[in-house]
Amino acid sequence: MLGWSADPQQAQTADQTAPRDQVLLWHMNYHPDGGQMFWPLDNKPFIVPAALPGDNLTPDKVVAFWCDGTRGLYIHPGIWHEGIFPVEDQQRFLDRQGKVHARVSADIDREFGVYLSCPLRADKIKDL
Template sequence: MTLRIIAQPLTAEAFAPFGDVIESEGQHSFHINDGNALRFHDVAKAEFSGDAAHVGISLVDVAPYQMPLAVTLMEKHPKGSQAFIPLDNEPFLVIVAPRGPEIRIEEIKAFITNGRQGINYHTDSWHHPLVSLKDAQRFIIVDRIGKDDNCDLFHIEPGQLEVALS
């Protein structure tokens, strides 16, 4: 039997167990650059551990997935947070599960962004790779860069879990 979950709108409160929502709404802000820019200050915290590591900024282009999505793989990063900030103003799908050594598929949640929200996964939070919905999308990634392994994978048997938008 396939468990089917419906993606819910992404909110800071609902996503808090898994990470931070990166958005301007409701955030502390102040003017900088002689009043020409409004800074939304400290909206997420980059986390990382390890002596030979640093926080890096990267770009990624994500091809669209077909919906409903058959979920077969989740990942987590035990040594640092991982943020994705969309550049194309298009909604994308976020699939997460609570921290822990394994995943119980009945605890997996799915959220759909409004296209302007980014996400920052807490260290060790399970998540699905980025899911673009209609077209290819570009994201900024902020995460831990190091020579040691920082990605644990969890495989889900095909046919066990499906995510839908409605």
């Protein structure tokens, strides 16, 4: 599970417990040896949480990028990121990454005691 739409202690699998207007993340990672490419197959918008390289990741360094779905996104080696998150309920992506799949991870919840909130609506994203 990469993220939730509501506080995980209140989220349910059977019923929707909150509007799907954000994703709450507990984890970020980067690949030191290769990049990763995502290409939207349905031309629908998505968001990508990311932060600049370095082993001093903190929650305030993470930003969410709004992608309109008309083109793909390449994440260079060393860039902190999580999965890509579709704005709509369903979307398909082509995903490619280098042959070496090393990964450095950060458990944001465990290390900082917070979840990262990334909006799934364009009108809620600031400073793009």
